[in-house]
Amino acid sequence: MAEQKNVQFRVFRYKQGDQAPHYDTFNVPINERTTVLEALQAIRRDQDSTLILRHSCHHASCGTCGMRVNGREVLACVTNVMELDTPVVTVEPLENAPLVADLVVDMGPFYDTFTQAHMPLIRQSEFLPESEVAEGVPYHMRFENCIECGLCVSACPVVSTDPEYLGPAALAAAWRVVEEPRGEDPEQVFAWVDTEHGCWRCHVAMECSEVCPSNVNPGHNIMALRHQLTKRKLSALFG
Amino acid sequence: MRRRGLVAWLNPRGRRVGYWAFVLHRLTGLGLVLYLIIHLWVLNMLSQGPERWNDFVELAKSPLFLVLDVILLFGILFHGLNGIRVAFVGMGIGADQHERLFWAVSLIGALLLLLGAWGFFTV
Numbered sequence: 001m002a003e004q005k006n007v008q009f010r011v012f013r014y015k016q017g018d019q020a021p022h023y024d025t026f027n028v029p030i031n032e033r034t035t036v037l038e039a040l041q042a043i044r045r046d047q048d049s050t051l052i053l054r055h056s057c058h059h060a061s062c063g064t065c066g067m068r069v070n071g072r073e074v075l076a077c078v079t080n081v082m083e084l085d086t087p088v089v090t091v092e093p094l095e096n097a098p099l100v101a102d103l104v105v106d107m108g109p110f111y112d113t114f115t116q117a118h119m120p121l122i123r124q125s126e127f128l129p130e131s132e133v134a135e136g137v138p139y140h141m142r143f144e145n146c147i148e149c150g151l152c153v154s155a156c157p158v159v160s161t162d163p164e165y166l167g168p169a170a171l172a173a174a175w176r177v178v179e180e181p182r183g184e185d186p187e188q189v190f191a192w193v194d195t196e197h198g199c200w201r202c203h204v205a206m207e208c209s210e211v212c213p214s215n216v217n218p219g220h221n222i223m224a225l226r227h228q229l230t231k232r233k234l235s236a237l238f239g
Numbered sequence: 240m241r242r243r244g245l246v247a248w249l250n251p252r253g254r255r256v257g258y259w260a261f262v263l264h265r266l267t268g269l270g271l272v273l274y275l276i277i278h279l280w281v282l283n284m285l286s287q288g289p290e291r292w293n294d295f296v297e298l299a300k301s302p303l304f305l306v307l308d309v310i311l312l313f314g315i316l317f318h319g320l321n322g323i324r325v326a327f328v329g330m331g332i333g334a335d336q337h338e339r340l341f342w343a344v345s346l347i348g349a350l351l352l353l354l355g356a357w358g359f360f361t362v
Contacts, residue, residue, distance in 0.1 A: 071252025095250065157248035157261060203264075204325050206257030206337055219257075220334045227331025 004031045007081055012092040015101050030081045037065050037076035052102035063149025067103050068092040073151035073211040094154035110150050117173035120182040145216045152208035152218050164197040168208035168218035171199050175221035199225040256338050260321055267318040305359045312355045320344040
């Protein structure tokens with residue numbers, strides 16, 4: 001028999017027109033396989049149908065259910081409640097994005113910046129020595145790692161203080177265009193990031209890489225951009 | 240939501256080593272700027288004659304002041320050594336080992352701090 005228990009969820013609530021946000025508390029029966037997303041869906045189904053949240057794939061490939069659980073950015077669909085091991089689970093929306101309601105934020109500004117990197121979504125995949133590439137296919141391909149969930153932007157302390165900062169997601173995408181152009185112009189990317197609010201604005205907190213659920217490692221990518229730009233500037237200075 | 244205000248960057252829940260290094264770096268930097276202002280003001284006492292300066296030196300030898308000196312030394316060491324780490328990582332050198340680099344400079348800093356504290360209280 002699966003272990004079952006009741007866990008208290010403290011959920012951020014806000015609707016347009018409210019004077020201020022508040023938290024509602026719910027007791028939710030969970031077992032060892034229950035995810036935070038499933039618990040929130042149970043709250044919405046059984047206790048409060050006005051709870052607003054966003055979700056889609058339920059398996060960490062779409063990035064839709066990004067939120068903060070106990071202060072930390074996660075994908076709720078793959079966050080196991082029992083493994084959190086806290087008597088109360090606090091659920092809040094992502095930071096650094098305009099709040100729509102409850103656990104839903106407006107991702108528009110995120111995409112406005114992210115798409116300026118012009119990162120193609122298809123990349124070259126790692127070579128699998130035991131497989132052969134099919135006729136007519138130049139190489140193995142797959143989707144880029146980034147699922148555009150916004151967790152890195154929420155976790156970044158610099159985004160909190162500088163609204164013009166390009167942010168870790170866009171900068172990570174910019175580096176991917178440099179690494180693998182796929183018809184895009186890396187020089188345009190370098191010009192875009194080599195600014196006060198571009199890659200130089202990062203203060204190396206590296207929380208972006210800590211919270212990324214998809215192996216993008218934005219911190220590494222930002223430093224890679226800075227490395228290339230530093231080499232260029234030194235070459236220009238000293239020949 | 241976008242956090243606002245002078246401490247919008249201070250959001251410690253659920254954060255890891257790199258974030259805490261960033262926070263401490265900011266706080267020690269602000270502390271060192273404040274110390275510099277105080278230090279210049281103290282040095283100004285030199286222009287007010289030997290009595291004024293000697294009074295200050297007596298205060299500076301007191302145990303409480305020596306403790307403050309140790310705190311100052313911590314600030315200098317942390318900001319300096321972590322600053323070297325940030326400079327290298329910030330140029331793309333060792334970015335994936337940033338956490339190990341942090342513990343390495345922290346170890347060096349801790350040893351220097353102990354040495355310095357011992358010197359303050361014994362010399």
